[in-house]
Amino acid sequence: MLHTEAVYVNGIANGNAATIEAAGFTATSNSRNRAVVLATPNAPAVSGNAAALRLIIPAVQGADSYCWVIFTGETTNATIAETHITLNGPAIVIPDGITREVLHNVIAAGTKLTVQVLAQNTAGKSGFSAAVSFTVGS
Secondary structure, X not given: OHHHHHHHHHHHHOOOHHHHHHOOOOOOOOOOOOOOOOOOOOOOEEEEEOOXXXXXXXOOOOOOEEEEEEEEOOXXXXXXXXXXXXXXXXXXXXXXXXXXXXXXXXXXXXXXXXXXXXXXXXXXXXXXXXXXXXXOEO
């Protein structure tokens, strides 16, 4: 709740430290930093089995979260537009993920996967990483 109030006050104060402190909060900076356009993430590492499928990428500087796309079956692709992502084929999407995701008992053993990930922040979305193919073990 306190975090929500701080976000509200910061928005009203437009980042002005004196206004933030007058509202009873501690200002962490007297300047606003614009979000930067993100670099494309490295190809993800995919490991594990049907019980626990692990998806890992190194953090991208400036990223707030990551959008994971796990295509099931034949290799397909995803495209990015300004406000949306178009998927070409059946997929599982983690829209607001982190650098390490684990899917427990979601994908059956023997399923062929193609995994891609993009970084995102308030400035927008990066391009998709290189696709990685993986067959889920038992």
